[in-house]
Amino acid sequence: MSTDGPPIIDLSNFEERKEEIKDELMKAATTIGFFYITNHGIPQELIDRAFAINDRYFNQPAEVKAKYPSTDWAAVKLLGYEVNSMSEGGLVRESCIQKFPVHKEMEKVWPREEDCPNFKDTTIEFMEALPPVVDRLMSLFALGIGFREDYFKDITDVNNVENNTFLQYHKYPSWEGVDPSTWEQGVNRITAHTDESLMTLLFTSPGSVGLELAAGKDGQAVGSENGHYTVDKWTDCPPKPGCITVNVGDPLQFWSDGLLKSNYHRVRMPKPGESLAARYSMGWFVWPKDNVLIQGPQKKYPPTTMTEFMKVKGALYGASFNPDPEVYKANQHIAFGLPQVAATAIPAAS
Numbered sequence: 001m002s003t004d005g006p007p008i009i010d011l012s013n014f015e016e017r018k019e020e021i022k023d024e025l026m027k028a029a030t031t032i033g034f035f036y037i038t039n040h041g042i043p044q045e046l047i048d049r050a051f052a053i054n055d056r057y058f059n060q061p062a063e064v065k066a067k068y069p070s071t072d073w074a075a076v077k078l079l080g081y082e083v084n085s086m087s088e089g090g091l092v093r094e095s096c097i098q099k100f101p102v103h104k105e106m107e108k109v110w111p112r113e114e115d116c117p118n119f120k121d122t123t124i125e126f127m128e129a130l131p132p133v134v135d136r137l138m139s140l141f142a143l144g145i146g147f148r149e150d151y152f153k154d155i156t157d158v159n160n161v162e163n164n165t166f167l168q169y170h171k172y173p174s175w176e177g178v179d180p181s182t183w184e185q186g187v188n189r190i191t192a193h194t195d196e197s198l199m200t201l202l203f204t205s206p207g208s209v210g211l212e213l214a215a216g217k218d219g220q221a222v223g224s225e226n227g228h229y230t231v232d233k234w235t236d237c238p239p240k241p242g243c244i245t246v247n248v249g250d251p252l253q254f255w256s257d258g259l260l261k262s263n264y265h266r267v268r269m270p271k272p273g274e275s276l277a278a279r280y281s282m283g284w285f286v287w288p289k290d291n292v293l294i295q296g297p298q299k300k301y302p303p304t305t306m307t308e309f310m311k312v313k314g315a316l317y318g319a320s321f322n323p324d325p326e327v328y329k330a331n332q333h334i335a336f337g338l339p340q341v342a343a344t345a346i347p348a349a350s
């Protein structure tokens with residue numbers, strides 16, 4: 001198993017370098033399932049403004065955020081503010097989920113200007129910058145898998161109301177003033193999981209380390225200790241200047257006949273000497289249209305749809321929806337054995 005971190009893949013001169021970029025993408029996606037992209041075309045100034053809005057949003061009073069609550073995760077009505085407990089040891093993170101304005105229900109969860117100035121405009125501007133990057137990556141993955149180049153174009157069209165691609169702002173609480181040597185063993189900022197998206201683009205606040213991936217395990221947990229996933233080795237995936245972190249999700253593993261790997265990842269607690277400040281991240285979770293048949297060109301696995309997929313994935317509580325029957329069965333066993341983690345109060349913002 002490789003212990004190297006994810007490669008940095010340069011997207012510059014994309015049209016002329018397509019073949020070379022495709023080879024690099026496929027090499028990363030078929031092994032560790034994670035990679036960084038640079039020269040992606042999204043202005044740093046826009047990313048910085050989105051982070052500023054992210055910070056402004058989460059630092060509003062709790063009663064203001066509570067005006068725009070999230071809806072049902074299992075029903076895939078992912079919108080608005082939520083405090084979620086997909087962390088071990090009762091830690092929580094706050095999230096805010098947005099979709100393209102074609103989803104009329106967004107109107108209920110955009111914060112009013114007086115509550116969070118420029119939130120809506122900046123968030124939409126940021127979201128609009130993302131699909132061109134996704135299109136380029138998905139076109140090369142389509143070729144690498146064995147489909148025609150534009151196979152995913154309509155399937156991932158964010159202006160289609162049947163498409164549930166979303167942007168999620170996250171804030172993990174600050175631990176300033178707390179001694180990192182007192183962390184309980186096995187407690188993480190977010191527990192090990194695989195993504196339910198086709199692909200995820202992740203932006204992380206500078207200096208905020210902690211993302212780790214389990215390379216080479218095909219999304220399979222190798223054991224369970226006290227109800228937590230364990231894998232034999234975690235590989236650091238720190239933020240890199242000018243780069244976006246990208247990973248393959250479960251449906252793309254499925255859609256590629258198991259060729260592309262949706263691997264476990266987590267955000268661990270800071271180690272002594274690392275920043276204890278709040279961690280901010282922004283994830284663009286690329287989903288296919290709800291009822292498109294998901295099946296690889298080799299038809300290795302039976303066809304499914306995103307709707308059917310989420311029924312299983314929701315029950316699996318973060319575990320891999322690995323289409324290989326043996327892995328799927330093992331993960332199901334582990335997932336259902338997990339204790340429910342109670343949300344506790346979020347530490348006061350520093």
Ligand SMILES: [Fe+2]
Nearest residue numbers: 193194195265
């Ligand atoms: Fe994830």
